[in-house]
Amino acid sequence: MRVKCALFVEVTEEADLAALDWSALPRPVLVMGGGSNLLFTKDFPGTVLHVAICHSSHSCHSERSEESVTLGAGVVFDDFCAWAASEGLWGPENLSLIPGEVGASAVQNIGAYGVEAKDIIAGIRAYDRTTGQFVDIDPADCRYGYRTSRFKTEWKGRFIITAVTYRLSRTPRPKLDYGGVRKALSCHSASLSCHSERSEESLTPQLIREAIIGIRQAKLPAVEELGSAGSFFCNPVISRGHFERIVAIAREDNGPDYAVPHFEVGDSIKVPAAWMIDQCGFKGARNGGAQVYPGQPVNASGTASPQDIIGLENQVIQAIAQKYGITLHPEVEHV
Ligand SMILES: Cc1cc2nc3c(=O)[nH]c(=O)nc-3n(C[C@H](O)[C@H](O)[C@H](O)COP(=O)(O)OP(=O)(O)OC[C@H]3O[C@@H](n4cnc5c(N)ncnc54)[C@H](O)[C@@H]3O)c2cc1C
Structure with a gap:
């Protein structure tokens, strides 16, 4: 529609x-x-x-292995990932193939496979609508958290980001311990007829980018092929006590040895929304033209009207609240 x-x-x-x-x-x-x-x-x-500001400028700090690049807010974020990987620069490789532009990366604190935009953002330039001035914003002031920042809360509507500076490095710093990246790399190496296990020293940003792209493409068709909202819901972060109650429910449903997927976040636990959606039987569920995509059950996709999507979203939220006592919040912003 x-x-x-x-x-x-x-x-x-x-x-x-x-x-x-x-x-x-x-x-x-x-x-x-x-x-x-x-x-x-x-x-x-x-x-x-x-x-649609699309300039770019790259600075090398030769005394260190650090480099930086400043990009206009309208640059496609994955073009930046591709460029950094092709230059052998470490930083955004795990964020490869996330749709969207540079400006939003600093609003959303986009993240994937153990890396978040805040890990590499060194500076933000923006137009302040309240003063009519351009300002340089220190990322330390942005209160970055999981898929959030002050741009989404008390600064909402105030700043228009015009450019973002990212910190990059020539020193290898592979992040492999999240979402099957290590396994995908060994399969990728095997498919290139290399040794099946690569040493970390032989890794390049380009190899990691290709592995990440492989994982993402296996999960979800390209947006041009099938319209999709990506991960529709944020993964909820809950207390350990609440997590124990979820484990008990899951073991009643799936057997006494069942392991609930989760990630430690400080003292709390992040549980994949996709897992809960699956457990509540929504994998493949449809509402009009909207569907929870079968391969990655957090995506409303298809030829949906907004009402189809919102209807399906509400069904999912209600079912999960009832079963696990968790209110899912959509990552996708409703306008
Ligand atoms: C298939 C798919 C997969 C996805 N996978 C991931 C993923 O792995 N990880 C992840 O974190 N996200 C993911 N997303 C979500 C999405 O890619 C990110 O939220 C991305 O940052 C959105 O970029 P955009 O340019 O499209 O922003 P928009 O959707 O246009 O805007 C997002 C927000 O940023 C604000 N904004 C945009 N530009 C500016 C600016 N210049 N100044 C001030 N505010 C601005 C908007 O007002 C809005 O609030 C996925 C989405 C899809 C469709």
């Missing part, structure tokens, strides 16, 4: 933002990157503003 906005504005340089007649724009103003984390539920009465 198509939705319309009252006005669509695209800026290609910072000066365009400063020159905008803000008082003349239909309200509200929504800043959009690639739109991959937005679900438009109806026509939008205001202005959709796309920051």
Whole structure:
């Protein structure tokens, strides 16, 4: 289903933002990157503003092995991952193939396979709508957390990110202990007729990028083939006591030795929303044109209307609250 906005504005340089007649724009103003984390539920009465600033500048600090690159907010994030890998620079390789643009990476604190954007963001440049000035924001002030930042909470609507600086390194720092990356690398090596186990020293950002792309493509078809929201829900983080109750329920359902997938996050436990959705029988479930995708059961996909998606979302939320006492929160922002 198509939705319309009252006005669509695209800026290609910072000066365009400063020159905008803000008082003349239909309200509200929504800043959009690639739109991959937005679900438009109806026509939008205001202005959709796309920051299509696409410059790039790369600095080497030869005395250290650290380097940095500053990219306009409109650069496609995966183009950055591909470039860094091709240059042999470590940093974003585990974030390969995440849809969207550079600006949103700093809003969302995108993450995958044990790495988050905050681990490599060195600086953010933004236009402050409250003062009409451009500012440099220290990532330490952004209160980054799991898929969140101040840009999504108390700063919402205030800053328009125009550029992000990422920290990169020539020193190998592979992150392999998450989501089957190590296993995928050994399979990948085998398929290249190499030794089946690679030593960590022989790894390159390019090899890890290819392994990550392989894992992601095996889980979910390309968005161009099948429209998808990616991971629709955030993975809930719960107390250890609550987790023990979930383990008890899971063992009643699946047998006494059943192991519930989980990740330690400090004193708390992160449980994959996908696992709960699967356990509640929603794998493959449909509502109109929306579907929980069978291979990765957290994706609403297909030719869905917003109402189809929201209906399915509510069914999932209710079922999981009833069974596990957890309220799932959508990662996808509803507009
Ligand atoms: C198939 C699929 C797989 C995905 N996999 C992952 C994954 O593995 N990990 C992960 O973290 N996410 C994942 N996502 C979610 C999505 O890729 C990220 O949230 C991404 O950062 C969205 O980028 P975007 O440019 O499309 O942002 P949009 O969806 O356009 O916007 C996201 C938010 O950022 C704000 N924003 C965008 N640009 C700016 C700017 N320049 N200044 C200020 N605010 C701005 C918007 O207002 C909105 O609030 C996936 C999505 C899909 C569809």
